[in-house]
Amino acid sequence: MRNPTATKLLFEMSCAGRGTQVFPESDVPEVSGLAAIGAEFLATEPLPLPEIAEPDVVRHFVNLSTLNMSVDSHFYPLGSCTMKYNPKRHERWARLPQAAGSHPYQSEAQIQGLLSVLYELQGMLAEIAGLPGVSLHPAAGAQGEFTALLTAAAYFRDRGEQRTRVLFPASAHGTNPASAALAGFECVQLAGGRDGFVDLDELRAQLDERTAVFMVTNPNTLGLFERDIRQVSELLHSVGGLVYIDGANMNAILGRTRPGDFGGDMMHYNVHKTFTGPHGAGGPGAGPIAVRDFLAPYLPAPVVTWDAARNWYSLSVPEKSIGKVRTFFGNVGILLRGYFYIRTLGGRGLREASENAVLNANYLLSQVKDFLDVPHGDRCMHEFVASARRQKEQTGVTTMDIAKRLLDYGFHAPTVYFPLVVEEALMMEPTETESLQTLNAFAAALRAICSEPADLVRGAPHTTAVCRPDEVNAARKPVLCWSAPEC
Amino acid sequence: MAYLFDTPEQRRVMLDAIGVESVDELFRQIPQDLQLGRELRLPEPMSELALEQEMQQRLGAVSARGVCFLGGGVYDHFIPAVVDEITSRGEFYTAYTPYQAEASQGTLQAFYEYQTLISQLAGMGVSNASLYEGGTAVSEAVFMAMRVNGRHGRVVVAGTVHPEYRQVLETYFSRLGTEIVVIPPEGGVTSLEACRRALDTNTCALVVQQPNFLGCLEDIRGLTESAHAAGALSILAFDPISPGMLKRPGDYGVDIAVAEGQPLGTPLQYGGPLLGIFTCRSEYVRKMPGRLIGKTTDRRGRDCFVLNLQAREQHIRRDKATSNICTNQGLLALRATVFLATVGPRGLRQMATLSHQKARYAASLLTQIPGVSLKFPGPFFREFLLETSMRAEDLLPALSAEGYDVGPAPGRFATAGLAGLERCVLVALTEKRTRQEIEGLAAAMTRVLQRG
Amino acid sequence: MDAAELRYAKTHEWVSVEGDIATVGITAFAVQLLTDIVYLSLPTVGKSFNPGQAMGEVESVKAVSDIYAPVSGSVVEVNSSLPENLSLLTESPLDKAWIVRLKMRDPAELQGLLSYAEYVKHCDKDGH
Numbered sequence A: 001m002r003n004p005t006a007t008k009l010l011f012e013m014s015c016a017g018r019g020t021q022v023f024p025e026s027d028v029p030e031v032s033g034l035a036a037i038g039a040e041f042l043a044t045e046p047l048p049l050p051e052i053a054e055p056d057v058v059r060h061f062v063n064l065s066t067l068n069m070s071v072d073s074h075f076y077p078l079g080s081c082t083m084k085y086n087p088k089r090h091e092r093w094a095r096l097p098q099a100a101g102s103h104p105y106q107s108e109a110q111i112q113g114l115l116s117v118l119y120e121l122q123g124m125l126a127e128i129a130g131l132p133g134v135s136l137h138p139a140a141g142a143q144g145e146f147t148a149l150l151t152a153a154a155y156f157r158d159r160g161e162q163r164t165r166v167l168f169p170a171s172a173h174g175t176n177p178a179s180a181a182l183a184g185f186e187c188v189q190l191a192g193g194r195d196g197f198v199d200l201d202e203l204r205a206q207l208d209e210r211t212a213v214f215m216v217t218n219p220n221t222l223g224l225f226e227r228d229i230r231q232v233s234e235l236l237h238s239v240g241g242l243v244y245i246d247g248a249n250m251n252a253i254l255g256r257t258r259p260g261d262f263g264g265d266m267m268h269y270n271v272h273k274t275f276t277g278p279h280g281a282g283g284p285g286a287g288p289i290a291v292r293d294f295l296a297p298y299l300p301a302p303v304v305t306w307d308a309a310r311n312w313y314s315l316s317v318p319e320k321s322i323g324k325v326r327t328f329f330g331n332v333g334i335l336l337r338g339y340f341y342i343r344t345l346g347g348r349g350l351r352e353a354s355e356n357a358v359l360n361a362n363y364l365l366s367q368v369k370d371f372l373d374v375p376h377g378d379r380c381m382h383e384f385v386a387s388a389r390r391q392k393e394q395t396g397v398t399t400m401d402i403a404k405r406l407l408d409y410g411f412h413a414p415t416v417y418f419p420l421v422v423e424e425a426l427m428m429e430p431t432e433t434e435s436l437q438t439l440n441a442f443a444a445a446l447r448a449i450c451s452e453p454a455d456l457v458r459g460a461p462h463t464t465a466v467c468r469p470d471e472v473n474a475a476r477k478p479v480l481c482w483s484a485p486e487c
Numbered sequence B: 001m002a003y004l005f006d007t008p009e010q011r012r013v014m015l016d017a018i019g020v021e022s023v024d025e026l027f028r029q030i031p032q033d034l035q036l037g038r039e040l041r042l043p044e045p046m047s048e049l050a051l052e053q054e055m056q057q058r059l060g061a062v063s064a065r066g067v068c069f070l071g072g073g074v075y076d077h078f079i080p081a082v083v084d085e086i087t088s089r090g091e092f093y094t095a096y097t098p099y100q101a102e103a104s105q106g107t108l109q110a111f112y113e114y115q116t117l118i119s120q121l122a123g124m125g126v127s128n129a130s131l132y133e134g135g136t137a138v139s140e141a142v143f144m145a146m147r148v149n150g151r152h153g154r155v156v157v158a159g160t161v162h163p164e165y166r167q168v169l170e171t172y173f174s175r176l177g178t179e180i181v182v183i184p185p186e187g188g189v190t191s192l193e194a195c196r197r198a199l200d201t202n203t204c205a206l207v208v209q210q211p212n213f214l215g216c217l218e219d220i221r222g223l224t225e226s227a228h229a230a231g232a233l234s235i236l237a238f239d240p241i242s243p244g245m246l247k248r249p250g251d252y253g254v255d256i257a258v259a260e261g262q263p264l265g266t267p268l269q270y271g272g273p274l275l276g277i278f279t280c281r282s283e284y285v286r287k288m289p290g291r292l293i294g295k296t297t298d299r300r301g302r303d304c305f306v307l308n309l310q311a312r313e314q315h316i317r318r319d320k321a322t323s324n325i326c327t328n329q330g331l332l333a334l335r336a337t338v339f340l341a342t343v344g345p346r347g348l349r350q351m352a353t354l355s356h357q358k359a360r361y362a363a364s365l366l367t368q369i370p371g372v373s374l375k376f377p378g379p380f381f382r383e384f385l386l387e388t389s390m391r392a393e394d395l396l397p398a399l400s401a402e403g404y405d406v407g408p409a410p411g412r413f414a415t416a417g418l419a420g421l422e423r424c425v426l427v428a429l430t431e432k433r434t435r436q437e438i439e440g441l442a443a444a445m446t447r448v449l450q451r452g
Numbered sequence C: 001m002d003a004a005e006l007r008y009a010k011t012h013e014w015v016s017v018e019g020d021i022a023t024v025g026i027t028a029f030a031v032q033l034l035t036d037i038v039y040l041s042l043p044t045v046g047k048s049f050n051p052g053q054a055m056g057e058v059e060s061v062k063a064v065s066d067i068y069a070p071v072s073g074s075v076v077e078v079n080s081s082l083p084e085n086l087s088l089l090t091e092s093p094l095d096k097a098w099i100v101r102l103k104m105r106d107p108a109e110l111q112g113l114l115s116y117a118e119y120v121k122h123c124d125k126d127g128h
């Protein structure tokens, strides 16, 4: 039951004088003889932070949490995000003292255990990618893209080449063009074929000596394996360009095929997706990259190396490194969860995970295709994109309406309106950690919604705490911060 | 497979419904010659128990670790139990970006509260819902300054800014032709004179840090005024505990304030995941990087929260987005929210004051050791630079062997502005360090230096 | 303003000409495509543009679109009250919701723009 008193804003709950005793009195003597901080640096007023006692803090956040849907509580088929189960065991291991409590300026000698794990992880990610050079630094997929593009740029510069353009299909995730622009490249978007695949002729026409990188998600964002990926790669290589594989969809192909084997020169992983770091209400993630041998000398600094003779792990700077992309080593807490996951499943388990992810997605597709359009065929990899264009035409019910109505049935919505190349897109990724019963129940709910009265669906959700926030007004007159009511 | 779901019979049902014989058939979408055809060369699968035993062996040991006096941007602060309790709730922990507002009001409200708390802490108009970490937040701030004033030629950075933030900045701007001008420190701080000389009409921003990397306090107001006089924005990286005692970035009139938010309830985790705090003046809000949560009303007039101003972001604006960030550091922002709500204004003041008092006590004891002095005599907050008779690379391991971890040594960074500090080390204090530990450090340093 | 009298860019800007001054706005059709507009940014006075260069932006909750200069010229005036009165874009797209006035560099460029009839056809072809 919602408790409206407890879910008031923290600032409205605040009451002067309340609080929680957390810290002790000082146990050190006052000292003199050192320069004191001058008044010009000192705060003149107490901070305007809210004052709340711990029991109220707890009740507040516990009540807020109940307003969320999550993987732990609901089926969450958010396409492209791989919302699989987040094993609880990882949480305990990530809290082990060397993992949770190591300071980044700790000496190598003090973190040999941690470095050994990170070193092993580099090797595992290289093996899964079929690409030998790995950097664990990037904080998420987007930063992985950016880092890899800078790595490629450093390689080109070293060869005396001026390559200025990055290409990607229209179905690309928004981070692809955004990362390319951030890295100082000119962005060239390709329309792609009607069938959802890269159009080789279109690609060929755009390639020349200015081409740096072609970024492609494989399986692509329509859930299709780019069957001509080998030719794509040959085309790029024939003009001296490189192929970047956006690895957001690795959950489809673990142990079945590898980016390095199908022509990719570099890629990122989304550890929070494929290797199940919890998504943390938006993050953190980890976006390690894997690259071909000739790109490895340019990777960001440092990488973990191992001296077999001394059995010693250390941090070293690749020969021609692009430098640092973040202050400290990487999102180690998430990388470790990825490592735990890979160790738990092993090579065979990863392959089975992908098999089950693909089986579940195809099964779900088979259960919805008679009432929802699936414009790109009735086979998919680990996800597929349906379209509510028929519903919109016939009854005015849109993808957004269906998504909202699903919440009433106790399911999180799929990804909606992405990729941009599908009208009224509903991108569904069930993942492997869902049972036949769950998939059946979800398909049944979707089917029911598609035959419900349009008004009912357009008015959804009916059971959630709020219904259809006014986004237009929010954006016209943004209120991004609470402020004290004027008295 | 560790997590077992469907029985062979159920799989058969699914395959039949799809209309294929086997799972292999589904994978025919991948051309045969691209298929791996062997198992990945990875270790064998492990049970929960067996892997736990192995991990305890490999990650459980901390015998080599000493008492933590390490600083340089992240600190060994106390984290109240309530932070772990709340943030490990699956409803937060296993949700994702709150795209479906109706299914995410918990997350959305918490992040709205985060934005407000951080604005209050920094004294700034608006905060976003997090960036990756402090160093990249500095780079994002410079990008934003360029969008605000349209100047791309130069960015001026104090040599007292964290060297690794500066290294990140160099990497981020390596292809953009922007000149990064570093002001060499004078006496541990940035001279106004040198700053004014470095700023030109093409400079988008001045980047400074308070307290700076060397532990010293800068004249932020003066520096900000110089930046403004040159038409540049003033970007400040601040210590998020410092407002418990010191002026807030907003009090100095800066335009963008960023921070490494780790001290607000995030464990060290070898430097990640951390929390990139990003705040600025309200008028720049549409130029901001990262997600923003807004308050609005729903169809029935109820107050609620929603992702706002998304048109700035990569999923809509693509190559013209204000940043490429998508997945952010939500959980760490939630930790900071619970942390600040719990400790409140008095708790933060106590943290800052305790850290400061202990730093003073440590400095006074350590500087009584023959051959040891403060490199810069000015005031410091919770971290100070010590100069000894020994080279830092010899001193630090010797202290670790005695059970005390100190550093970093500025000399380890091959970065402009930090020359001549080979015998210097940073010492950082938090409320967690006890008198006994501080005295132990002083005794250990005495022994080490005597041994020479 | 009479829609039939105006010239149009394929990118949905309209132009009305008086002497060497071109007044530019966006069409009702464009506004409808974008749905509820939440933000509009204007160029600064004095800035000059080539045809097809972005002068400003209109933003809805789910989309952003550049406002392109239909002809070359420098900005002599902007409708500075428009960002505060976005509803004018739907209520009075061809009059009160004018966006910028450009001093044209080459009035001959107007010949390259569409007539009303051509613009209507262009929008139809767009599939709407």
Ligand SMILES: Cc1ncc(COP(=O)(O)O)c(C=O)c1O
Residues within 6 Å of the ligand: A080, A081, A140, A141, A142, A143, A173, A175, A176, A217, A221, A246, A248, A249, A270, A285, A287, B325, B326, B327
């Ligand atoms: C296809 C694709 N590429 C890239 C990204 C960006 O990854 P991240 O959110 O980890 O930065 C995502 C995820 O959101 C994605 O789905």
